[in-house]
Amino acid sequence: MHCNLFIAAxxxxxxxxxxxAGGAETPVAKVGEEIISLEEVQRSLQNELMQLERExxxxxxxxxxxxxxxxxxxxxxxxxxxxxxxxxKQEVSAKTAKVTDAEIDAFIAQNRSRLSQxxxxxxxxxxxxxxxxxxxxxQREAYIRSLRxxxxxxxxxxxxxxxxVQVDAGxxxxxxxxxxxxxIVEFSDFQCPFxxxxxxxxxQLMSQYAGKVRWVFRDFPIANLHPLxxxxxxxxxxxxxxGKFWEYxxxxxxxxPRLAPADLKQYARELKLSGEDFDKCLDxxxxxxxxxxxxEEGSRLGATGTPTFFINGRMLVGxxxxxAFQKIIDGELTxxxxx
Numbered sequence: 001m002h003c004n005l006f007i008a009a010x011x012x013x014x015x016x017x018x019x020x021a022g023g024a025e026t027p028v029a030k031v032g033e034e035i036i037s038l039e040e041v042q043r044s045l046q047n048e049l050m051q052l053e054r055e056x057x058x059x060x061x062x063x064x065x066x067x068x069x070x071x072x073x074x075x076x077x078x079x080x081x082x083x084x085x086x087x088x089k090q091e092v093s094a095k096t097a098k099v100t101d102a103e104i105d106a107f108i109a110q111n112r113s114r115l116s117q118x119x120x121x122x123x124x125x126x127x128x129x130x131x132x133x134x135x136x137x138x139q140r141e142a143y144i145r146s147l148r149x150x151x152x153x154x155x156x157x158x159x160x161x162x163x164x165v166q167v168d169a170g171x172x173x174x175x176x177x178x179x180x181x182x183x184i185v186e187f188s189d190f191q192c193p194f195x196x197x198x199x200x201x202x203x204q205l206m207s208q209y210a211g212k213v214r215w216v217f218r219d220f221p222i223a224n225l226h227p228l229x230x231x232x233x234x235x236x237x238x239x240x241x242x243g244k245f246w247e248y249x250x251x252x253x254x255x256x257p258r259l260a261p262a263d264l265k266q267y268a269r270e271l272k273l274s275g276e277d278f279d280k281c282l283d284x285x286x287x288x289x290x291x292x293x294x295x296e297e298g299s300r301l302g303a304t305g306t307p308t309f310f311i312n313g314r315m316l317v318g319x320x321x322x323x324a325f326q327k328i329i330d331g332e333l334t335x336x337x338x339x
Contacts, residue, residue: 051302053160054315064157065327072147088140096139099131107131113257114193134321141323145330164313165301169216172294173236173245176206176214182312182332184325185216187298189306190233190252191226191259194319198307199253201322209329217249219294220306228259231282233291235264238281242273 025037042049077084104127108115115123169183186202188195202215219236221229232252239248251267252259261282268278281287298308302315309316311328 047302054163057160057163061157064155068148068153068155069144072144072151072153075151076147091143092136092140095143096132096135099128099135103131104128110196111193137321138323141326145326165310165315167301167310167313168297169214171297172216172218173240173249174214174216175246177211178214180214181212182209182329183214183216185218185310187218187220187294187301187303187306187308189221189226189229190236190249191221191229191257192306193256195307196253196256198319199250201319201325204322205325205329208326209333212333213329218298219291220298220303220308221291221295222306226257228257230288230291231261232256232259232264233294234285234287235268235278235282237287237290238278239268239271239273241281242277244271244273247271 025035025039027035028038028041029036073084073087077087080087082090104124107127107130108123167185169185172185184202184205186198188198205213206215219233221233223230236245236248236252239245248267248271251271255263255267264282265275265279269275301310302308303317305317307317307319309325311325312332314328316324316328
């Protein structure tokens with residue numbers, strides 16, 4: 001959405017929300033003898049307005065985090081008697097791990113379908129720049145987190161009502177401790193390249209926050225964009241019948257977008273599943289309704305694309321950098337319980 005349109009939408013949202021404060025219905029139109037009230041319009045736009053309010057809060061929270069980080073850097077640089085730029089050179093640039101040829105090769109292999117087919121120096125340079133940028137950002141975020149850990153930082157910004165979505169974490173396929181403090185519910189699409197890259201991030205998070213984070217996978221194939229995805233999600237449920245959901249999940253993302261029915265059956269055999277039982281399950285469409293049910297629920301919760309995550313009910317959309325997840329997870333882990 002264009003910035004000006006977004007601001008206008010927030011202004012309209014504010015008008016709608018303020019209109020609810022009064023007791024009486026506020027007329028905004030009349031068709032024949034029938035009145036259309038502001039409250040009726042507001043009710044019909046409840047989900048859209050709430051999404052706007054969440055986005056407004058996210059933008060404010062993001063800017064607040066940037067200002068907090070800047071204050072931390074300035075304070076530490078002053079303590080050390082050097083400039084912020086010099087400190088960043090010492091603590092970030094000098095300490096960022098080098099991008100290796102193996103990492104470049106792996107990235108190109110994983111994203112070959114979206115990259116130039118030529119493995120030329122220009123392509124390798126662009127991949128290097130991309131991977132190096134990621135590493136620099138990760139090192140900078142890690143350094144800021146270290147400064148924050150030893151500095152008293154109190155955040156008074158409150159979440160708006162409805163900032164958290166009530167997601168049933170009892171559904172779906174889970175990884176991690178049942179009593180984990182943080183539950184991440186992911187609505188994903190096996191043919192989506194962004195979901196593929198986000199899966200690598202989730203594996204990193206599960207390792208970093210072992211015992212503290214639980215991962216719940218839900219189906220959200222977008223058939224009009226990824227026509228092979230719905231059947232792949234049914235196939236994963238067939239694999240789950242034989243106790244191999246996560247192994248099959250990982251293999252699907254590893255091999256995506258090769259998800260034709262023949263491929264799905266071949267993957268089952270690679271995982272030593274009973275081929276006959278798997279084929280019968282897949283050909284019967286027995287899990288079609290369950291996959292469709294997940295899509296319906298994800299849409300109701302506000303998911304419009306993939307991947308969409310709900311971290312203890314807080315929505316995070318897209319293949320975000322790991323720092324975006326860490327910020328929310330760390331906040332949840334350090335959050336004081338209500339009195």
